[in-house]
Amino acid sequence: MSRVTGPSGASAIQAGGFWMNSTKAMTPSKDSVWICEHHDRMVAFLLLMHRENNAAQLGYFLIEPRYRGIGLGKKLMQLYMEFLRACRYQSPYLWTTHELEAAASLYKRFGFKLTEEKESTAFGKRLREQRYGFAQKLEFLRSYGTK
Numbered sequence: 001m002s003r004v005t006g007p008s009g010a011s012a013i014q015a016g017g018f019w020m021n022s023t024k025a026m027t028p029s030k031d032s033v034w035i036c037e038h039h040d041r042m043v044a045f046l047l048l049m050h051r052e053n054n055a056a057q058l059g060y061f062l063i064e065p066r067y068r069g070i071g072l073g074k075k076l077m078q079l080y081m082e083f084l085r086a087c088r089y090q091s092p093y094l095w096t097t098h099e100l101e102a103a104a105s106l107y108k109r110f111g112f113k114l115t116e117e118k119e120s121t122a123f124g125k126r127l128r129e130q131r132y133g134f135a136q137k138l139e140f141l142r143s144y145g146t147k
Contacts, residue, residue: 031050034076053090097128099127
């Protein structure tokens with residue numbers, strides 16, 4: 001992970017090939033990031049970003065390949081869901097692609113459902129972008145902790 005800080009105090013973090021620009025202020029009471037390190041090296045990362053209408057987007061969920069399958073993804077999702085609940089978000093959602101089947105399986109175990117799908121070439125190849133969320137607000141509130 002690399003951090004670059006500019007003269008105004010704005011910074012960007014590089015994690016797993018993605019750059020996240022923090023010039024848009026993160027609000028600690030509404031946004032959160034979980035970073036897992038092993039031997040001073042980032043091995044997993046998950047970001048929750050608040051959105052309009054009391055929604056929260058799961059973004060930049062990355063786990064280094066050799067750290068997959070040991071429960072780290074499940075633990076990060078538990079922390080994400082706890083923060084959602086504490087902030088009383090009503091519409092959690094995320095975007096992924098059809099190629100990330102293991103990730104989709106994890107999201108489904110936490111109650112997310114496929115709500116939208118569209119063809120895309122945004123990542124330099126043809127694929128299907130998929131939006132996962134909860135069909136109804138009440139469904140989200142009931143789902144927490146049942147999986």
